[in-house]
Amino acid sequence: MKKKLKDFFEHQFEEALIDEIIDAGEVKFYREGEYLLNINENVNFFPFLLNGVFKVLREDKNGNEVVMYFLERGDTCACVFINSLNAQKTCIRAVAETDSEVILIHVNKFDDWMVKYPSFRNYVLESYNLRLKEMMEAIDTLAFKKMDERLLKYLRDKVQVLRTTSLNTTHQDIAYDMNTSRVVISRLLKQLENEGKIKLKRNNIDILSI
DNA sequence: ACATTAAGTGATT
DNA sequence: AATCACTTAATGT
Numbered sequence: 001m002k003k004k005l006k007d008f009f010e011h012q013f014e015e016a017l018i019d020e021i022i023d024a025g026e027v028k029f030y031r032e033g034e035y036l037l038n039i040n041e042n043v044n045f046f047p048f049l050l051n052g053v054f055k056v057l058r059e060d061k062n063g064n065e066v067v068m069y070f071l072e073r074g075d076t077c078a079c080v081f082i083n084s085l086n087a088q089k090t091c092i093r094a095v096a097e098t099d100s101e102v103i104l105i106h107v108n109k110f111d112d113w114m115v116k117y118p119s120f121r122n123y124v125l126e127s128y129n130l131r132l133k134e135m136m137e138a139i140d141t142l143a144f145k146k147m148d149e150r151l152l153k154y155l156r157d158k159v160q161v162l163r164t165t166s167l168n169t170t171h172q173d174i175a176y177d178m179n180t181s182r183v184v185i186s187r188l189l190k191q192l193e194n195e196g197k198i199k200l201k202r203n204n205i206d207i208l209s210i
Numbered sequence: 211a212c213a214t215t216a217a218g219t220g221a222t223t
Numbered sequence: 224a225a226t227c228a229c230t231t232a233a234t235g236t
Contacts, residue, residue, distance in 0.1 A: 147224065170216065181225060186217060202216060202233055 001027070005103070008050060012074075017117045021048075025103040030054075036094040036102065037077065043090055045104040046080045049073055052100020053161045055177070057093050066142070067154070067177040069134040070097065070161040078131040081110070081124065098162065150178060151188050152210055155198075165207040 002022055009018045027050070030036060036047060036054055054071040056079075071077060071094065079092050113120045141150055154174065159165055171189060175182040189205065192198045199206035 172216075182217085183219090183226075184224060187219085187224095190218075200217085 005050075012123065013119045014117055017113065017120060020109070020113070021103065021105065024109050025105045027101065027103050030096040030100045030102060032096050032099050034096045036096065036100075037080065037090050037092065039091065039093050040089045043080055044107050046107060046110065047076055048103045048105070049075045050101040050103055052102075053097040054094045054100060055097045057095070057177070058091070059093060064179050065093075065176060066179045068092070068138045069131070070157055072161050075130075076123075076127050078124075078127045081128075147178075147180060147184060148188050148191070151185065151192075154178060155205070155207060155210055159207050159210075167205045167207065168203060169205065170203055 005022050005025075005027075006018055009021060013021070025048070030052070037043060039059055049071055051073050054077075055067050056069055056071060056077065057065045057067045059065040077092075077094055079090065082088070114124065141153055145153070151174070154177065155167070158167055158169075171185045172182045175185045178185070189198065189200055192210070193200050197208055197210045199208060
């Protein structure tokens with residue numbers, strides 16, 4: 001396990017920091033569908049994603065949800081930094097999209113590492129940068145794009161993070177993720193199939209070229 | 211064989 | 224683009 005973690009962090013952090021991470025971190029497995037973070041939860045840790053995929057979404061008071069972006073191997077959840085530092089509650093939910101492995105680190109290490117390790121500072125800032133970018137993309141998509149373009153982005157993102165062109169999902173699940181109705185998704189998917197871009201089966205979508 | 215769940219479709223707003 | 228109402232298809236028991 002230690003070896004595995006060392007290999008994982010090798011090119012990212014200093015030797016000393018890696019040792020501290022291994023020492024202070026708790027490795028945890030999440031089954032598909034389990035929550036890494038939920039809305040209105042207090043968090044006192046921050047996560048490193050060792051492998052797997054999480055989807056990060058927002059939800060309104062009626063339970064309508066919208067997926068904002070996906071987290072992959074090597075990512076962390078930037079939202080948590082703010083939340084965990086001022087002991088605020090989370091404003092997002094992170095759901096395991098596949099079985100995943102995460103290393104959790106208590107926030108009391110955060111200040112210390114920010115000062116001690118340039119690579120850590122760098123990592124945190126880059127994470128923010130990346131998330132901010134994805135956030136803006138999400139806003140653009142929601143505000144300016146029509147449903148057909150939103151669906152294409154969703155499918156492309158999924159193919160990218162899951163590293164497969166065969167998506168095991170239902171039209172209803174996609175509709176939930178995009179906060180629209182199943183009928184709309186079914187029709188748009190049918191259209192894509194007619195254009196020869198995807199192949200539809202029950203509980204599965206093959207992405208041919210999108 | 212029957213029930214349940216997923217997907218397809220016309221019509222209406 | 225959403226909703227309704229209904230049909231058809233696939234899958235589980």
